[in-house]
Amino acid sequence: GQSLEQPSEVTAVEGAIVQINCTYQTSGFYGLSWYQQHDGGAPTFLSYNALDGLEETGRFSSFLSRSDSYGYLLLQELQMKDSASYFCAVKGATNKLIFGTGTLLAVQP
Amino acid sequence: EPEVTQTPSHQVTQMGQEVILRCVPISNHLYFYWYRQILGQKVEFLVSFYNNEISEKSEIFDDQFSVERPDGSNFTLKIRSTKLEDSAMYFCASTKPGQIQETQYFGPGTRLLVL
Numbered sequence: 001g002q003s004l005e006q007p008s009e010v011t012a013v014e015g016a017i018v019q020i021n022c023t024y025q026t027s028g029f030y031g032l033s034w035y036q037q038h039d040g041g042a043p044t045f046l047s048y049n050a051l052d053g054l055e056e057t058g059r060f061s062s063f064l065s066r067s068d069s070y071g072y073l074l075l076q077e078l079q080m081k082d083s084a085s086y087f088c089a090v091k092g093a094t095n096k097l098i099f100g101t102g103t104l105l106a107v108q109p
Numbered sequence: 110e111p112e113v114t115q116t117p118s119h120q121v122t123q124m125g126q127e128v129i130l131r132c133v134p135i136s137n138h139l140y141f142y143w144y145r146q147i148l149g150q151k152v153e154f155l156v157s158f159y160n161n162e163i164s165e166k167s168e169i170f171d172d173q174f175s176v177e178r179p180d181g182s183n184f185t186l187k188i189r190s191t192k193l194e195d196s197a198m199y200f201c202a203s204t205k206p207g208q209i210q211e212t213q214y215f216g217p218g219t220r221l222l223v224l
């Protein structure tokens with residue numbers, strides 16, 4: 001089977017740094033993406049790792065270790081607007097995305 | 110910036126009725142997808158579509174579901190005989206092959222409620 005596990009909830013304060021982990025077990029791995037979703041709206045793309053290492057995009061960074069089947073999303077300088085659900089997603093052979101269980105991030109003042 | 114659009118935003122239907130959900134992908138994209146998200150749960154892959162045929166479908170995508178690209182712009186998902194458990198948010202997505210980051214762009218979704 002295929003599974004991607006994430007913590008269900010994370011709470012942090014404005015200005016802090018938070019890390020959201022994702023462990024995966026899938027057949028056919030072509031990369032790990034991260035998406036943000038506000039209140040059931042459209043998932044929006046944040047970051048993508050095809051190879052091991054760290055990818056940085058502004059306040060967001062994403063890390064991948066293929067040998068450990070593990071990745072994380074790092075959010076720095078947290079803002080209230082970052083309160084949302086965050087999903088990791090494995091990209092399969094036909095470009096389909098298999099989404100993780102999702103992490104609800106609550107940013108407090 | 111180009112975006113994926115979906116209609117209707119909300120659909121309420123009776124069990125057993127047929128529904129058609131419509132999507133207009135980004136114009137130069139070539140891969141199209143449908144996903145669904147039951148309230149409070151993760152996003153689930155339904156089907157991918159490329160070159161006018163289904164590339165892959167999940168176990169959820171049974172004989173009650175079908176997809177079509179009737180013209181050069183629309184991409185539709187049809188559910189022939191809706192069930193209560195089909196109530197969910199349905200997202201359309203599209204992507205352009207060759208993008209470095211392989212970004213899938215999602216539409217705003219259609220919230221389907223089956224009574």
